[in-house]
Amino acid sequence: MTTTEHRDEQRQRVLDIAAELFAEHGVDDVTMAEIAARAAVARATVFNYFGSKQGIVEAITESVLDFYRAMLDTALADDSTPAPELLRGLCTEMALGIESHRNMFRGVFREIAFIQLGLDVGEVAQRANQDAADRLLRLIERGQARGELSSALPADALASAFHSLVNGTITNWLYQDPSRPLTHRMRDAVEAYLSPVEQPRGRTRSKGARR
Numbered sequence: 001m002t003t004t005e006h007r008d009e010q011r012q013r014v015l016d017i018a019a020e021l022f023a024e025h026g027v028d029d030v031t032m033a034e035i036a037a038r039a040a041v042a043r044a045t046v047f048n049y050f051g052s053k054q055g056i057v058e059a060i061t062e063s064v065l066d067f068y069r070a071m072l073d074t075a076l077a078d079d080s081t082p083a084p085e086l087l088r089g090l091c092t093e094m095a096l097g098i099e100s101h102r103n104m105f106r107g108v109f110r111e112i113a114f115i116q117l118g119l120d121v122g123e124v125a126q127r128a129n130q131d132a133a134d135r136l137l138r139l140i141e142r143g144q145a146r147g148e149l150s151s152a153l154p155a156d157a158l159a160s161a162f163h164s165l166v167n168g169t170i171t172n173w174l175y176q177d178p179s180r181p182l183t184h185r186m187r188d189a190v191e192a193y194l195s196p197v198e199q200p201r202g203r204t205r206s207k208g209a210r211r
Helices: 003-025 032-039 043-050 053-077 083-099 102-116 123-145 155-175 182-194 200-210
Strands: none
Touching: 003 032, 003 043, 003 053, 003 102, 032 043, 043 053, 053 083, 053 102, 053 123, 083 102, 083 123, 083 155, 083 182, 102 123, 102 155, 123 155, 155 182
């Protein structure tokens, strides 16, 4: 293993450990020293890789956005499942992941909000966020072209509405009221979104796909 490969592997291990600690205790209650101790590296090593705890949160945020982008790539690669079913699947997958790491995602979604409001100028995270938005738009456009989603509104309006509904549902669960499982809330949210825009043809194909 080269020195560069060793550094990359060590950096990723520190990042994974930090994510575990954030999930266990929340971002605010974890120190850089605790991250270093569990990762079995010097505290200075953690600072060398990330600069600060905020730097670690930003790196985790980038990985979360990359994962969402990969989910959308998988959806776009599925050429047979109707768009409404793919959107339902995205919501379910997001909800399951976030539910299992609620404390960590409370910190991550603050950072995502900063990115989307233009308050965070990190180029990598901004690019990942825009890439995900572009892929969601393509998924909506394909659904409209196939007659699975209504074309009464432009694709960018439907994509923006889906994005806002999903983010709002997740944010409410993370910061205000976690009493109901996020999977249930996301299921209800996507059905509320799809009820006026899913076309009968899409519903028919959706039922067939589940058989």
